[in-house]
Amino acid sequence: MGLSGRFRSALVIGGQGIRARKLRTFLSMVSLFLGVLAIVTVQAGSVLANRALLADIELRMAKDGTTRVNLSSSGKTVPIAVDTLAGRSDVVGTLTATAIIGEPGVRPINPGPSPLKYANQDMYGNSSRMVCDSSGTCRVMEQDAAGILPRGQAVELQLVLLTGDIRPYRPFPVEAGRWLDFGGPPSLSPSLVLNREAATALTQYRLPAEMQIISEAKNPTPRIIGTVHDANEVPTAYVRADEAMAWMSSASLGNLSLELYLNGDGEPLLQTLLARMSAVSTDPVEPYRSVVNSREHIGGQLDLMRWIFLGMAALVLLIGVAGILNVGLATVGERVEEFALRRAVGTPRLLLAGIVLAETLITGLLTAAAAIGVGVAGLQVAGTLFGDRREMLHDVAFPWEAGVAGVVAGLVAGILGGLFPAIRAARIPIATVMRA
Amino acid sequence: MSDVPLIHLDGLTKTLTGQGEPRPILSGVNLTVHPGDSVAILGRSGSGKSTLLSLIGLFDRPDSGRYLLHGNDIARVPERRAARLRSQEFGFVFQRFFLLKHLTALQNVSMALVNGQGWLPRRKRRAKVMAALEQVGIAHLARHKPARLSGGEQQRVAIARALVREPKILLADEPTGALDTETGALVIDVLHAATHRGCGLVLVTHDHAHANRMQRVLRLTDGMLVPEHQGVFR
Ligand SMILES: Nc1ncnc2c1ncn2[C@@H]1O[C@H](COP(=O)(O)OP(=O)(O)OP(=O)(O)O)[C@@H](O)[C@H]1O
Numbered sequence: 001m002g003l004s005g006r007f008r009s010a011l012v013i014g015g016q017g018i019r020a021r022k023l024r025t026f027l028s029m030v031s032l033f034l035g036v037l038a039i040v041t042v043q044a045g046s047v048l049a050n051r052a053l054l055a056d057i058e059l060r061m062a063k064d065g066t067t068r069v070n071l072s073s074s075g076k077t078v079p080i081a082v083d084t085l086a087g088r089s090d091v092v093g094t095l096t097a098t099a100i101i102g103e104p105g106v107r108p109i110n111p112g113p114s115p116l117k118y119a120n121q122d123m124y125g126n127s128s129r130m131v132c133d134s135s136g137t138c139r140v141m142e143q144d145a146a147g148i149l150p151r152g153q154a155v156e157l158q159l160v161l162l163t164g165d166i167r168p169y170r171p172f173p174v175e176a177g178r179w180l181d182f183g184g185p186p187s188l189s190p191s192l193v194l195n196r197e198a199a200t201a202l203t204q205y206r207l208p209a210e211m212q213i214i215s216e217a218k219n220p221t222p223r224i225i226g227t228v229h230d231a232n233e234v235p236t237a238y239v240r241a242d243e244a245m246a247w248m249s250s251a252s253l254g255n256l257s258l259e260l261y262l263n264g265d266g267e268p269l270l271q272t273l274l275a276r277m278s279a280v281s282t283d284p285v286e287p288y289r290s291v292v293n294s295r296e297h298i299g300g301q302l303d304l305m306r307w308i309f310l311g312m313a314a315l316v317l318l319i320g321v322a323g324i325l326n327v328g329l330a331t332v333g334e335r336v337e338e339f340a341l342r343r344a345v346g347t348p349r350l351l352l353a354g355i356v357l358a359e360t361l362i363t364g365l366l367t368a369a370a371a372i373g374v375g376v377a378g379l380q381v382a383g384t385l386f387g388d389r390r391e392m393l394h395d396v397a398f399p400w401e402a403g404v405a406g407v408v409a410g411l412v413a414g415i416l417g418g419l420f421p422a423i424r425a426a427r428i429p430i431a432t433v434m435r436a
Numbered sequence: 437m438s439d440v441p442l443i444h445l446d447g448l449t450k451t452l453t454g455q456g457e458p459r460p461i462l463s464g465v466n467l468t469v470h471p472g473d474s475v476a477i478l479g480r481s482g483s484g485k486s487t488l489l490s491l492i493g494l495f496d497r498p499d500s501g502r503y504l505l506h507g508n509d510i511a512r513v514p515e516r517r518a519a520r521l522r523s524q525e526f527g528f529v530f531q532r533f534f535l536l537k538h539l540t541a542l543q544n545v546s547m548a549l550v551n552g553q554g555w556l557p558r559r560k561r562r563a564k565v566m567a568a569l570e571q572v573g574i575a576h577l578a579r580h581k582p583a584r585l586s587g588g589e590q591q592r593v594a595i596a597r598a599l600v601r602e603p604k605i606l607l608a609d610e611p612t613g614a615l616d617t618e619t620g621a622l623v624i625d626v627l628h629a630a631t632h633r634g635c636g637l638v639l640v641t642h643d644h645a646h647a648n649r650m651q652r653v654l655r656l657t658d659g660m661l662v663p664e665h666q667g668v669f670r
């Protein structure tokens with residue numbers, strides 16, 4: 001009875017107060033709106049940017065928690081690795097070779113392979129024979145006796161040989177066709193899945209689908225079965241390791257670096273693999289392990305930016321708070337007699353202070369609701385307008401973190417703007433006001 | 437009249453400090469009010485009548501002296517309890533009516549019931565409010581806002597607000613000050629009627645005619661209450 005009586009009384013009194021001052025409540029909301037909207041926007045933007053960056057890194061590196069193992073390899077150990085890991089997904093191995101697709105006997109437009117935006121530019125001048133790929137690895141271009149080959153309709157690719165399905169670790173979305181099938185026996189003509197860059201190159205330069213694996217004698221005729229997004233700017237093709245290896249000599253296989261992806265479940269298989277490789281290897285097999293932890297890494301980078309922007313948004317919010325505070329103090333000034341009277345008839349001063357505070361809190365929350373609404377609508381509009389061009393805005397849901405930030409901003413503004421007037425209301429001396 | 441008085445003031449003092457030096461306003465007020473008693477307090481302007489009522493009504497606390505309410509000393513009662521006592525024991529009527537202009541007469545009376553001290557459902561609240569408005573003779577004006585009421589009607593709404601919680605003591609500070617003689621007399625009638633139900637009444641007024649309708653007439657001079665006839669007839 002006691003508490004609910006208080007609470008109900010507060011509702012009635014507060015309701016009467018707001019109804020008597022609708023315009024004023026609305027104007028307070030207007031003054032607060034921009035600040036809360038700024039907070040919501042900054043928070044939404046940073047969460048979305050974070051998510052986009054993380055998704056990008058997941059494709060490029062691997063999901064957080066994945067263990068990546070780099071191994072020294074040789075012509076003997078590579079077949080053992082491929083054999084051991086065949087069809088397994090608890091440990092997946094990759095070998096990266098280079099291949100050229102297009103007219104035979106010409107110089108590819110992107111030696112390296114380098115991203116296509118550097119196509120037809122030699123990085124170190126025309127005469128240079130050194131080419132570099134996007135990861136910074138440089139090598140000397142092969143040159144025949146006649147000097148540099150003529151440029152022609154050919155694109156150089158990274159050819160990534162996979163022992164099993166890598167998508168549990170690097171979740172490439174399929175954009176056309178289908179992904180590699182690791183079940184069943186290897187096919188004689190290797191199936192390729194291209195990344196966006198490679199697919200673009202093939203359509204843009206209308207290349208014949210003839211493939212030459214660098215430093216191999218025989219040229220397979222691949223079948224291109226699909227396109228995926230792997231966030232890599234270098235033209236890349238993915239292929240089943242067993243299908244590609246049929247076309248490669250053991251000497252050139254030994255030159256490829258072997259990289260493994262696994263999580264906790266893969267540990268026993270990894271140990272088996274290492275044991276088998278050590279058994280045939282003259283040099284010790286030295287695994288180099290690293291665990292992907294990008295969330296923490298990029299979190300640190302983005303946090304600074306986020307705090308800077310939030311700080312600016314908070315300033316805008318502060319201006320809004322000053323607005324509410326101004327209105328709140330004026331209102332209490334106007335209501336001195338009402339408050340004195342209410343106290344005279346027995347309303348506790350704490351209840352009155354609470355009502356004043358609650359009125360601005362409600363104003364703050366209503367503003368937050370409006371700002372979040374505008375944020376949600378804005379994101380939808382941005383999504384439909386720019387969704388095709390900007391990956392980050394494509395089909396995204398409004399992040400709940402931004403909603404929370406908006407509500408917190410509304411509450412904080414309500415408290416900051418209401419506390420002073422509330423204290424003032426509680427301090428009104430009845431005896432002075434009621435003196436006749 | 438029961439043995440325990442409603443109010444017993446014993447040597448109450450109050451010094452007020454405005455701008456400048458402290459001024460003793462009350463310097464030993466004695467007063468006893470029993471249920472059903474009616475007391476008029478006269479005094480020059482500035483003699484401290486309103487100050488005395490604000491002490492009795494627990495708007496403020498005395499500097500020294502004893503204040504017994506139903507025999508309990510409440511001279512230094514904390515604010516929380518004072519608020520509850522204001523709600524349960526006292527009804528206030530002022531020279532200015534202090535009606536809230538955005539509320540109807542009914543809501544204005546109702547606000548004394550919506551004060552965080554207990555809770556009545558809407559219906560019971562309405563019944564009590566209508567009974568109080570009936571008591572002061574303006575039930576038919578329940579839906580009017582103050583702007584549409586005459587001064588006398590407004591003051592009667594204020595009295596209904598004071599009566600709606602059935603207080604033990606009515607404190608009225610120049611309730612007729614803003615009204616013409618006839619309307620003033622009507623308001624005094626309404627207040628006086630409350631004493632027939634055992635309510636104590638302390639009326640501050642400048643009007644001897646009104647004062648003489650009370651059982652006792654006192655005068656506040658030099659910070660003390662003295663019986664009025666002593667001053668006049670001696
Ligand atoms: N807050 C205050 N601080 C200092 N002095 C005050 C304060 N309030 C009132 N006074 C002084 O106290 C004295 C008594 O005031 P009070 O209002 O009680 O007089 P009153 O008898 O009710 O007068 P009136 O008949 O004009 O209403 C006055 O001289 C007034 O100036």
Ligand SMILES: [Mg+2]
Pocket residue numbers: 435436485486487609
């Ligand atoms: Mg006075």
